[in-house]
Amino acid sequence: MDTAALRAAFTGPLIFPGDPGYDEARRIWNGMHDRRPALIARPLGAADASAAIRYASGAGLPVTVRGGGHNVAGTSIADEAVLIDLSLLREVTVDPEAETAEAGGGALLKDVDSATAPHDLGCPSGVVGHTGLAGLAIGGGYGWITRKWGLTCDHILGAEVVLADGSIVQASETEHQDLLWALRGSAGNFGVVTRFTLRLRPVGPILYRTALYPLKDAPAALRAFREFTVKQSDDLRVFGSFQFAGDGEAIPAELRGEPILELAVACSADVPESVAQSAEIYASVPPAAQAEETISYYDLQSKLNEAAPAGRRYFTKACYLTDLTDGVLERIVEAARANPSGLSSIDVEYLRGAITDVDPAGSAFPHREAPFFLAAWASWTDPAHDGENIAWSRGTVASLKEWHYEGSYANYAPEDDESAPAGDPRLPRVKHTYDPGNLFRGERHAAPADV
Template identity: 35%
Template sequence: MTSINELRKQVTRVVAPDDPDYETARAVWNGMIDRRPAAVVPAANVDDVIAAVNFARDAGLALAVRGGGHSSPGYGTIDDGLVIDLSPMRSVEVDATARTARVGGGATLADLNDATHAHGLAVPGGIVSTTGVGGLTLGGGIGYLTRGFGLSIDSLRSVDVVTADGQLRRASESENADLFWALRGGSGNFGVVTSFEFDLHPVDQVVVGLFFYELEHAGDLLRFFRTWIPEADERYGAFPAFQVAPPLPFLPEDRHGDTLCAAVVHWSGPVEEGDAAMQPFRDLAPRVGEMVGPMPYPWLNSAFDDLFPHGVRSYWKGNYVTELTDEAIEVHLAHGPKAPNASSTMHLYSINGAASRVGATDTAFSYRHATFSTVIVSAWPDASDDAAHIAWVRDYADALTPHSEAGGYVNFMSDDDQGRVTDTYGSNYARLRKVKQAYDPENLFSHNQNITP
């Protein structure tokens, strides 16, 4: 193809359909996504990104941008278009004295955690360490440290971003402030972020508690969270879940494969206080099994990795919840125990505390009043099981909709959630459209939960 040959002259590397590594280059995390781009540019540097953006725009090619590739709808690849793959740009530079980190646009949470943990520091990140820093952050960044330190975007100092006109811009509170505002929650709608600058926080060892209970106590667990989390010490991070018991050594062998309810807890205060901090979860109900002990923060941030390997088939839904009502709890009790396998779960992430002290209009992430962010996710290896797993997620999410906010966390949205974009951004949507019009008037960056210019 002549056009692709022209692209080869402008960038470090191009992978086209006739190249031997094309199958690897086009693959994303979600094994259900099987798209065939016209070309993939594994960007080695900012110049590659600029050239690829200009090429796609001028050639009229659809464009996808891939960081970690964890997008559930597979937005990191596209049929017949151009993929900018940022995975070669994974550097992390830590200034331990200033407590800042400069992070490449293709870095994963594991890359970031490894670099910062060496200094006893951390950025509020997500739940699975193979997640890309870029996609996570641009959507807001909900994770273990949210209650104590806010969302990932609340620690973001600046970004370098290539916009649709091919210009590299620095965006911060003092430079291109409107763009910086939009990038903090507005997802990939405004350009290709090639680097992120974060403030770091003192997090080294955390005390982790994993508590498994019989399903008969699931209602007690959810009602406990409803009353406990609004006033809990912000050094706690915790969420309830439904979980088919994996073969963990602290669970009785004869219970492996049974469906249980669980509390995933960590304490980021003094380690010596950690065991006592777990007492409320021991008092809640008898445990089928528990594990409590100090762990390096990166261990916690990778604890679920094995349940969601690269190439697994997956489908997600999510909603924000301000009040966990009795009616919502009944829905959870009806649907959560039907989780089809150990990689299918409901997590009710606590997003109050530090995250709620940022104003709803201070960043594009508008649901600062929400107490929880629900995610219902199913992951499975066999295509013949697609219908059953997708149905479990959809049925569960549909039943929760009347008891949830209109919007949901953009990083938990599937491709069939495009109609929820306006609700997801609420009162910030009109301003986001204005920023989109200013920086991407032709909607080059449209392969996402799209904000139309």
Template identity: 40%
Template sequence: MDATVLDRLRQAMRGEVVAPGDIGYDEARSVYNAMVDRRPSAVARCVDVGDVRAVLSLARDTGAELTVRGGGHSGPGLGVADGAVALDLSPMRWVRVDPEARTAQVGGGSRLGDLDHAAHTFGLGLPSGINSTTGVSGLTLGGGHGHLTRTFGLTVDSLLSADVVLADGSFVTASEDEHPDLFWALRGGGGNFGVVTAFTFRLHPVDTVTVGLTAWPVDRASDVLRWYREFLPSAPEELNGFYAAMAVPPGPPFPEEMYGRTVAAVVWCWAGEQEGDRLERLLASVNDPAPPDFHFTAPMPLPALQSMFDDLLPAGLQWYWRGDFFDSISDGAVEVHQRFGADLPSGLSTMHLYPIDGAAHRVGADDTAWAYRDAVWSGVIAGIDPDPANAEALRRWCVDYWEALHPHSMGGGYVNFIGENEGTERVRATYRSHYDRLAEVKRAYDPQNLFHRNQNIRPAAA
């Protein structure tokens, strides 16, 4: 960036601007996925709406490429780009809970752990993801699913309003009553429409949950999946459970003799009544597909569950992922999962099937930009390893697995599980018939496509 332009940005902002050559630049440009190594011309660390407006003004006036970074958890690293100005929301990391109204206002740079901690003290929670390090912004704008989806719906189903700085620098609050078309688009349409500086969510009464983990021999994965595809959709909505092909990590609650063993597993979350034996009676059928190698349940505060995988998956690992939606787990898909799930390329690589039925199905198909209210699972295949030398092996396994599985999918995938170079048609498939409406909203709020470093929805032609 030209030194004069850089000085102008620094003078306009209260927050720090970090450029190449500055102390802390490498830390400022780093993202969760270490496979992404990009050098922005500046990282503008915004502390308030005024800073956000200053960065957008500079981008409009100079024609500089712009990226927007929330929690930095994006798999394809869309928050940074070579030569671009990275609008970094991470300093805007705050949460305010109103326990009487059961709502939370959340800053655009916050992470799920910030919200979980603030809400939990009042016995409240939000359906969100499965890692406390995930950014609230990216997760929410993509739709948001995790441990509580069957019980309380998608994250966007609890969104009440969003404060947004638009491409022209204007500031609006989008809700059902104000800018309802923008509010509709924000609930699943990704970061295409503006910079969300704050979210307001409806919270739900949830405190202690029962966490479970059942692991079977990987050679019985086909039997487990055939059982799981029938069992979970018919189970009470208080029961969530995602299927995983995984290697057993070292440490509790697993016995030492299982460390490193590849298994077919389900991670359970029971958000219903904690007294009595209802969960035990429900999970008695885990023996039906095959005797499990391991079965464990225990009560746990919700924030502890949300952070359970944080140490296993810290920032700085190599990641490559792809995803799809499924309305069923067909016999053909079962065969693919059996074959690839037994041949993980590394100890951290995995495949998850997240249930997205239950409460998520009670929202109308056209009520939000999320276009797959009829999907039952959201699948993700993730190649993960700390060693950059293994990056190509991770990518090849992930792509081969996805290409074999994709014919058994519904055609589109969760926008947050789409890679950077999967193409416009992939984005269209993700939004189905909603794409044209999203393009109209894009034309209204970002006609010049300033926000295009994302899974981009191009403005509709005038």
């Protein structure tokens, strides 16, 4: 298909270099990536995506796919590739009886949350509303209620997918089961998902508590967290974040602007039960300040929307950890103290719960048994400081090497991720079936020559 044929077939906007809006359209969330695709195609449906794929294939150009554009390594965009940008496919419709939703391939988490909330339903997903559903779900998907219900990828019931040859297929439990399996957590590039069918869960009020600790008390607080994690109910998620305290009224004067540990708890049991369960975590090490509220799942999901604005410079390196030994705690606190940017954080949490309850054969997600997860999120504004911030994030994770648990979470991996898992041996076969020529960029599951 040549450009004229594409223009005739494609109903959405096509943006070529030099066209008005090209520079705006090629921007993604992470300001680090300044890439220039050969074409930005914004489909209005699967048929448009199919036309863009046939055009790219005919022109010998690779294809990248953009859901919410939040992949920190910028995998959704590449120089001289055709970018299929799904940002006009954000519609979400809910079937409250069946407890399912249909979500466009470009839906953001907040689109899903706002459509499901009026029905007291939700799809477990990530914690920042402007993140894309597609990338997050295809790579796994951790969030506030993951320990209770499982990963986002565990909630993909089906998908409409446009393949490398331009055909449009439905992946479900009865058709293209191998493709559905791979879309559940492999982070692979097998086609363009233009629509997901999602399983929803009942969501009620959630008790949300936060406690702040000065760094000197952080090891003791995290030791209490470590003891608590192994016995906590799956209703709870406890999330530790080392960051710099703001200067709001709720922050004690001596902590303002200082590196601190915030321990946040979200508990979705009945409220009295949640109060009792979550109080224990703070009991042995009294925090310098704490707050508590009972909020809706929707409000919880919206809480961090301002925390990670688009356009700043970001780099993440993450790892799974076998345990939070005293050695781990010592090094995390050291790294928090050495943090070169007031905008960066180190986040740590205990996983397991419902993540391990799912039949591992039903999805390609490779990290179900991982106990703890740590991410060093570097964030800064001045390109002159790229080196020191990237080195801090990498160095933080490298300093914990002794305690690394196998594999690395694809959704937080830098481009040159040397700890990427070898992957399930079935994935290259799925890739070979659906994208033998590796039209969809990304080498994670390239088809081997011998299948």
